[in-house]
Amino acid sequence: MTDPDLLISAYLFGTLTDEQSAELCGWIMADPANARTFAKATLADRIIRDRIMGNANQRLEQTVVEGEDLVLLASDALGDINPNVIQELLKEAEADDKSVSTGDANQSEPSEPEDKPKVKRKSKKWDAVLPHGGQEHQPIEFSASWIYWGAAALLAIAFFALRNSDLPSPIVQPRVADVVSESVVGPVIAKLSHSLGVEWAVASGSNGASGSNGRESARPVTSKPGSPLRPGEYRLVRGRVWMAFNDGAVVGVTAPALFTLENARRMRLSRGKLVGYCIAEARGFEVETPCTSTVDLGTEFGVQVDAGGVTEVHVLAGKVAVRPVSKSKKLGGQFELVAGHASRVGMRGQVTKIGLRPTTFRNVRLPLGRNLIVNGDFETDAPGEFLGGNPARVRDVYISGWRDQTGATTLSYEGPNSDRELAIEKDLFPEDRGRCYFIGIEVGTISQSIDVSRLAGQIDAGQVTFDLSGWLGGYLDQPDALAVIAIALDEYQEEMKIAQLGPVVSDDRDGRSGFFRRAASGDIPRGARSIRIELVTTTGVDPATNLMDSYADNLSLNLSLKETPAE
Amino acid sequence: MSDQDKSSVQELAVRWTQAQPTVAAFISATIPSFHDSEDVLQRVAATLVTKYAKYDPERPFVAWALGIARIEVLRYRSEVGKDRMIFDEEVVRQIARAYEQIIPHVDEMREVLNRCVKQLRGRVKQVLEMRYLRELAPARIAQQLGMTSNAVFVALHRSRVALRKCMQQGLGQQEGNG
Secondary structure, three states: OOOHHHHHHHHHOOOOOHHHHHHHHHHHHHOHHHHHHHHHHHHHHHHHHHHHHHHHHOOOEEEEEOOOEEEEEOOOOOOOOOHHHHHHHHHHHHHHHOOOOOOOHHHOOOOOOOOOOOOOOOOHHHHHHOOOOOOOOOOOOOOHHHHHHHHHHHHHHHHHHHHHOOOEOOOOOOOOOOOOOOOOOOOOOEEEEEEEEEEEOOOOOOOOOEOHHHOEOOOOOOOOOOOEEOOEEEEEEEEEEEEEEOOOOEEEEEEEEEEEEEEOOEEEEEEEEEEEEOOHHHOOOEEEOOOEEEEEEEEEEEEEEOOOOOEEEEEEEEEEEEEEEEOOEEOOOOEEEEOOOEEEEOOOOOEEEEOOOHHHHOOOOOOOOOOOOOOOOOOOOOOOEEEEOOOOEEEOOOOOOOEOOOOOEEEEOOOOOHHHHOOEOHHHOOOOOOOEEEEEOOOEEEEEEEEOHHHHHHHHOOOEEEEEEEEEEEOOOOOOOEEEEEEEEEOOOOEEEEEEEOOOOOOOOOOOEEEEEEEEEEEOOOOEEEEEEEEEEOOOOEOOOOEOOEEEEEEEEEEEEOOOOOO | OOHHHHHHHHHHHHHHHHHHHHHHHHHHHHOOOHHHHHHHHHHHHHHHHHHHHHOOOOOOHHHHHHHHHHHHHHHHHHHHOHHHOOOOHHHHHHHHHHHHHHHHHHHHHHHHHHHHHHOOOHHHHHHHHHHHOOOOOHHHHHHHHOOOHHHHHHHHHHHHHHHHHHHHHHHHHHHHHO
């Protein structure tokens, strides 16, 4: 068997063959101690990766103290080491290469499982990289990457929740507002719509000097929405940006990414991933990668390019035309991909069908063209149960996606609660009702917040509209009522009610038990950064059962871009 | 929002900050693609927020978060198909159990390894940076440095072994000092 330590290295460095994969799996499963060795090795690898990424940035590091304060930690001075040792290591490696195969354990340094006692090392040169005996007292350090993700992501969620009093979707707020100087070379072809935690690589030879590949160097931008973007190469080190092109396409890019803006209808993604959203006017928007040219045909699509240039195209809505390209030559064989499908294209133009993975692009997807209400159909959780009795009792369940601190719950349309469920007249069931519906048990509100800040630029231009709809109802002639309210909040959490559905009272239902569809639409007000959806049960507890019978199902909020931006 | 809710959110933030490196490492260990592993990490964070009301404080938070991460990794596996995953479901479970067992050592490992990494110099540092910072495959690193792929692999492997030894010695000294 191949040395497990070499297998782990091959796994970590992406050179594992199929045969070695099977060996590694077998070894991990053979003994829990092996699994622990693998766990320690992969944990160490992550620590090293994060540390190196942190060192590269040499930024102020932030950490959290008791969840309240951000404390700035200065980077420590580097320790001592003899650089000759490292050079010799590389020479050894190169010399060994003449006879070493990555899969041949005999030619590489013997490995030492972490759990075993240390044995004599092959070379004492490694002593030079050992720490200084642990005699210095050093505080526990947090790598920049961990701090960024751990503190920024979760505290942003917490921060947002504190401000909104709602459980939000997870939003990463910017850790540092990176603002760099702006170049004024070239025409403005797009504007920055929104950014989160952005850090751009400092362009070599900015202000007109050539960057990589002989292209114009990166055009630095400010992080402010509306900042102009000009043709050039951009290197995004951290964070996410959303850009609105003059011809109507909106593109979100997540770091790490290298991309080039060419004109208002075309960009090139050399590495990283993006999501493009194109309204009808923007059809024909083109995304080039090292091995594909993808032309939008009215859609939402994701493109991911790995370090080797291999490209995946995922169509989330509508369709695109994909043409494999090799060294800037179009290979022919253009094909169309429609919603729900994805393909991978290799550097030699080979095309492979793959499964659609919309979650891969979750970080940069735009809140457009799909239902933004999480669990609006109340199908996520197993339903509660009507237990009968007087006063009536219902087994309450937590409703995922909603801030639910009331007695509200979900019930099944086809549960054992026959005397109640059968009273809902079948012609008054919601369309596509699924299994479960919402029922208000007591006066109260459940809510959720939807982040729309990725569309800040379009919202502030008055370009975003909404469609809110849902099925609301109640039981016989009982007076219970329920309304769905949509409230827009700006960055200061100032609220503006933008729509209300319902209530659908007994008179609206002619005293029948069931659901009626209600809908509203309009413009998202300028300045809005989130939308809170509230389900409010307001009046009329049934005195006989002490149970509210206000129902809701299939709630939906969709945002769209206007074809022509407002003035 | 009540004071109790605020306290709960703060508590979650603190716990996640402590648990996140371990959870991230577990996800990275089971999902080779860095992009995809970061996606799954975000999904775990989102799930933790929505499920936090059900968290039992008597149980270690890291273990609870690892349990959710395991579910999300398996969900990812079912989404992307088996061909994109090296490990099958049983192996993922075995690795998750192993991660739970090494939780007590994580802080020490991190502290010592961070010191070790800071002492790297020269081309080894360069090779590691090309691998981790620029996410280049060994073949691309070899191309850029004028080396062979095998030489780069061996250099990376030996760097890993050396850092591990550095860590082992550091941990031993910490224990000795302790």
